[in-house]
Amino acid sequence: MNISIFGLGYVGCVSIGCLAKNGHHVIGVDVSQIKVDQINAGKATIIEKDIDIIIAEQRAKGNIEATTDSKEAILKTDITIVAVGTPSSDKGHLNLNYIFKVAEVAGLAIKEKKDFHIIAIRSTIMPGTCDKFAAIVEDASGKKRNVDFAIVDNPEFLREGTAVEDYYNPPLTLIGSDNSGAAETVASLYRQLPGEVIITDLKIAEIMKYVNNTFHALKISFGNEIGNICSEMGIDSHKVMEIFCKDKQLNISPYYFKPGFAFGGSCLPKDLKGLQTLAHDLYVSVPVIDSINKSNELQITRAVDIIQHTQKKRIGFLGLSFKAGTDDLRNSPAVAVVETLLGKGYSVKIYDKHIHLSNLTGTNKVYIDHHIPHLSKLMVKDAEDLIKDVDVIVINNREQEYLDVLEKAGDTAMIVDMVRLPEAIRNKNNYTGINW
Numbered sequence: 087m088n089i090s091i092f093g094l095g096y097v098g099c100v101s102i103g104c105l106a107k108n109g110h111h112v113i114g115v116d117v118s119q120i121k122v123d124q125i126n127a128g129k130a131t132i133i134e135k136d137i138d139i140i141i142a143e144q145r146a147k148g149n150i151e152a153t154t155d156s157k158e159a160i161l162k163t164d165i166t167i168v169a170v171g172t173p174s175s176d177k178g179h180l181n182l183n184y185i186f187k188v189a190e191v192a193g194l195a196i197k198e199k200k201d202f203h204i205i206a207i208r209s210t211i212m213p214g215t216c217d218k219f220a221a222i223v224e225d226a227s228g229k230k231r232n233v234d235f236a237i238v239d240n241p242e243f244l245r246e247g248t249a250v251e252d253y254y255n256p257p258l259t260l261i262g263s264d265n266s267g268a269a270e271t272v273a274s275l276y277r278q279l280p281g282e283v284i285i286t287d288l289k290i291a292e293i294m295k296y297v298n299n300t301f302h303a304l305k306i307s308f309g310n311e312i313g314n315i316c317s318e319m320g321i322d323s324h325k326v327m328e329i330f331c332k333d334k335q336l337n338i339s340p341y342y343f344k345p346g347f348a349f350g351g352s353c354l355p356k357d358l359k360g361l362q363t364l365a366h367d368l369y370v371s372v373p374v375i376d377s378i379n380k381s382n383e384l385q386i387t388r389a390v391d392i393i394q395h396t397q398k399k400r401i402g403f404l405g406l407s408f409k410a411g412t413d414d415l416r417n418s419p420a421v422a423v424v425e426t427l428l429g430k431g432y433s434v435k436i437y438d439k440h441i442h443l444s445n446l447t448g449t450n451k452v453y454i455d456h457h458i459p460h461l462s463k464l465m466v467k468d469a470e471d472l473i474k475d476v477d478v479i480v481i482n483n484r485e486q487e488y489l490d491v492l493e494k495a496g497d498t499a500m501i502v503d504m505v506r507l508p509e510a511i512r513n514k515n516n517y518t519g520i521n522w
């Protein structure tokens with residue numbers, strides 16, 4: 087395929103070399119004459135393992151060339167890959183000026199082009215940028231998106247230092263698009279590489295790089311804070327994290343990664359507090375770990391806000407325990423929501439199939455007596471009765487009995503979902519999810 091690549095920095099230089107090595111003819115475009123001259127002289131524009139050899143070889147074979155003439159590059163190619171810089175502004179916002187400049191020049195070239203043109207944005211961009219890019223191309227070209235050209239987002243996951251190796255071994259290839267033909271064409275550039283090719287919505291692809299890199303930063307800071315606590319106590323932090331990483335069921339796994347309601351129960355809040363106190367007593371500052379509970383409390387506030395936003399006063403809860411399949415009410419975030427609503431004068435009714443007040447004992451009973459002493463007056467014996475009597479149903483545990491009742495319920499009561507109910511219920515008009 088004939089491909090043009092805008093931006094001959096780290097991402098562009100690796101892409102031009104590796105795509106040429108995989109059999110494509112690639113034209114590099116940059117505003118820097120020096121970088122263009124380097125590529126045309128068979129030299130890499132960056133220091134990176136193996137890329138100098140690849141660029142020299144591919145230039146000698148005539149598979150790559152470079153120019154500052156963006157129009158000519160677009161007219162001669164079928165796909166344009168955008169790999170220009172997206173630095174932070176002084177205030178921390180993303181500076182998309184270089185991206186939108188490319189959109190303008192691409193539009194002027196597409197104006198003169200007869201064939202359909204595909205633009206794949208490889209730079210890291212904020213959700214919504216592809217749509218703005220397409221609007222600029224439409225304005226400059228007078229042509230129509232998805233009739234004359236298409237925009238896809240194709241974020242790059244390589245790391246400097248191992249960029250060529252990462253190019254050939256991506257964890258996955260991600261393509262966001264509103265045009266299946268264009269997505270398939272871009273996917274075909276990477277089909278011979280290992281890793282799943284995922285084609286998804288534009289905005290999902292656009293936000294992915296931020297989600298990944300923020301998580302990587304969080305992992306590093308978490309590991310460092312654990313290391314700082316361990317080293318103060320003479321514990322080998324590397325052995326600790328080695329064992330931590332061996333648990334592939336709960337630690338290094340998809341478990342606990344579903345957006346939803348706050349955590350609770352007898353263990354997570356208690357042990358988090360325990361580690362915070364340990365760090366405090368050792369005079370070790372752990373801001374990442376210290377912020378976890380604050381974030382959790384905000385999730386409880388978010389639930390209260392959503393319920394208040396319905397402007398209804400009679401609220402029913404399906405499930406009160408901290409998770410499905412248990413009667414444990416200790417540190418259940420739903421208890422905190424009920425307590426807050428009662429304090430604000432709401433009428434609350436609760437059905438929980440596992441909670442029989444006469445059976446509650448020990449710390450579980452002490453906890454609930456302290457937080458909602460008159461719980462017995464709020465509990466009802468039947469889920470169907472509860473639904474008839476309230477304006478808002480808050481579903482707090484994913485129990486089959488609750489799902490069955492909700493399916494039968496009419497549309498009069500609003501549903502506030504903490505557990506991600508099945509799609510048929512999520513599609514109802516009277517429905518709100520906590521964060522989806």
Ligand SMILES: NC(=O)c1ccc[n+]([C@@H]2O[C@H](COP(=O)([O-])OP(=O)(O)OC[C@H]3O[C@@H](n4cnc5c(N)ncnc54)[C@H](O)[C@@H]3O)[C@@H](O)[C@H]2O)c1
Nearest residue numbers: 093094095096097116117169170171172184209210242246
């Ligand atoms: N460097 C990385 O490890 C890495 C990894 C993944 C994603 N990314 C993302 O990829 C994008 C590019 O990063 P980079 O590190 O390669 O940037 P870079 O600064 O090394 O290179 C960007 C190049 O774009 C050129 N350029 C600017 N405006 C242009 C225009 N209008 N037309 C043509 N060329 C133009 C610049 O002259 C420069 O050579 C960024 O969005 C970055 O966040 C970078």
